[in-house]
Amino acid sequence: MVVHEVRVHPSSAQLPRQAQLTWKMAELAAAAPPPTPKVAEMVACRVIDNAGVALAAINRQPVATARVMALAHLYAGGATLFGLPPAVRVHAEWAAWANATAVRELDFHDCAPPSAHPADNIAPLIAVAQQMRCDGAALVRAIAVAYEIQVALGRGIPLAPSQKEQTGHLCAATTAGLGTLLRLPVATIYHALNQAVLISHSPRQTRKGEMTSWKAFVPGHSGKLAIDAVDRAMRGEASPSPAYEGESGVIAYMLDGPDACYHVSLPAPGEPLGAILQTFTKAHAAVNHAQAFIDLAFELRAGVDLSRLREAVVRTNSTVHNIVGSGANDPEKSNPDASRETLDHSLSYIVAVALEDGWFHHERSYAHERAHRPGTIALWRKVRSVVDPVWEAQHRQAPPERPALGGRLELHLDDGRVIAGEKHIADAQVGGIRTMDKAGYEQKFRALAGPVLDAEALEAFLALAHQLPNASPEAVFRLNPVLPRGAVRPDRTDGKGIYDHAG
Structure with a gap:
């Protein structure tokens, strides 16, 4: 270099x-x-x-x-x-x-x-x-x-x-x-x-x-x-x-x-x-800064009665704290009526949902009714982040190709017990315990596209993508998979804007 x-x-x-x-x-x-x-x-x-x-x-x-x-x-x-x-x-x-x-x-x-x-x-x-x-x-x-x-x-x-x-x-x-x-x-x-x-x-x-x-x-x-x-x-x-x-x-x-x-x-x-x-x-449909804490929430939730939770503390670096955590000082990140775009950048919401559900879905985890559950809102309000000198130092000392955006998640219970775990990086990040390989990418694609793309088209697309260096100009036109007729809505102009105004 x-x-x-x-x-x-x-x-x-x-x-x-x-x-x-x-x-x-x-x-x-x-x-x-x-x-x-x-x-x-x-x-x-x-x-x-x-x-x-x-x-x-x-x-x-x-x-x-x-x-x-x-x-x-x-x-x-x-x-x-x-x-x-x-x-x-x-x-x-x-x-x-x-x-x-x-x-x-x-x-x-x-x-x-x-x-x-x-x-x-x-x-x-x-x-x-x-x-x-x-x-x-x-x-x-x-x-x-x-x-x-x-x-x-x-x-x-x-x-x-x-x-x-x-x-x-x-x-x-x-x-x-x-x-x-x-x-x-x-x-x-x-x-x-x-x-x-x-x-x-x-x-x-x-x-x-x-x-x-x-x-x-x-x-x-x-x-x-x-x-x-x-x-x-x-x-x-x-x-x-x-x-x-x-x-x-x-x-x-x-x-x-x-x-x-x-x-x-x-x-x-x-x-x-x-x-x-x-x-x-990403393994989870949320901001990058929250990936490690979703992984931690999945690991820590087993056997924890969340009704006994007094507070959940995320100890992390200033980047995570200020962008998606409590340091952002952004009331929208605690608002059940906030947009999906805001919720997927709210560390407190993301941790709360991951603790409750043990899974994270690109749509169901952000549904209006999901964000408005009384239990979720109560748990959400108990989650806060703080800048921890140890995690701040690790973040600053981490090599640029493997930045440490993780930290420590502590679940403080009302009986004084603290259930805690740490991750320097997300499991799926380069160097993590579950970095995604070729098979992992295919599995993720099948999970996301399988419900809308027929099996033959799905397999044909995967085969084309893996042969991309040898693809002809004509084959490049098939890189945006086609869904069955009627599956894409709308599929034509609607006359609502300037570009398609009929005059």
Whole structure:
């Protein structure tokens, strides 16, 4: 790996293109080697994972809304939508919008801790691959590059301290992946990256208070921005620079300020891509920061009479405490009427439900009636988090490829007993006791897609995904599985918005 120092430079310095981070990312995108078999297999697993969570969410309201908006932009030479026949095609940017929303809706796909979801890159890359008639090998390489960029940016330029949403890195990663997919020259990718970086940063208020369904739409929005940036650059248009290092750029005014200095590690020329192997998918449909505590709740609940519980204390690090725990100081995280998007980012709610049920379901665990059970509400109010110096130190000392987002869960009973357990990381995380392998991804896909996808189509999709590096451009069109007629609702425009207004 090559470590690149990234800091603000005055305009008078006229920082050369070749010294700018976006140029270095563009060089990687243009010249990245083909993925190793291990990386290609994991790319296939993430394509499978995305399809499963998307199909399980196919008729949820945000997904339906995004799909109807996309259907107002039909294009015979375009890309397909999850669930609909391959003859139904829309412009690639709108396929990215709809399909990425479907993937993101349940908060049940992969993670690059502490806060990124690099599988959000996949739907836009598939959409463009379909419209541009790219084959599976090109798509696999593009996905691997997108993971490489997003993981590198997330570790080297943390967004949480400046309260920024992950789109700032996601859009750049997707843009780089598109450059790889289309085999664009370095200069073209560079200009597309500058545009993408400058327009994609947004404040973290999208993850606080009344979160609403926008959380699900964010990756699709980011994908559209990336496709726009690449399309414009392909037509010969340049973009302002330096995007990161300029005295009025992203670092100076959107991140940690003009005195900040970051270090971003990117593969050296010819070095194998491997970042995707340092990420993992979720075992539970909840925020990444809660995964270890769901695992702990399952282990500790046996034999515990929850009516005797005086309080449940989560001892953890400041990241977990401030983002999803008591340190967020967000009353919506304790509100039974809060949106699903808020509840799946509420550590106290998640722990309460996991303790009561011993399982966690992507829909039933968040149902209105589930959140309004008197017993659940009473238990919910007894759960609190605190920053523990021991877990804070472990979090700060953990290697970036294996961040410690766990802690200690203590169940304090009314007779003075304390039932407790600890986990440094979630069971499914890289290095955990149940890290998901190829069979695990297939099992998760069958559980999520099996209820809506017929058996023959399910097996055909799995076979295609596992042969993705050898897939023809025609086969790439089958990467968004088709559901039986009538299973996708709605499957046409409804005239409710601007895009499909009849006039």
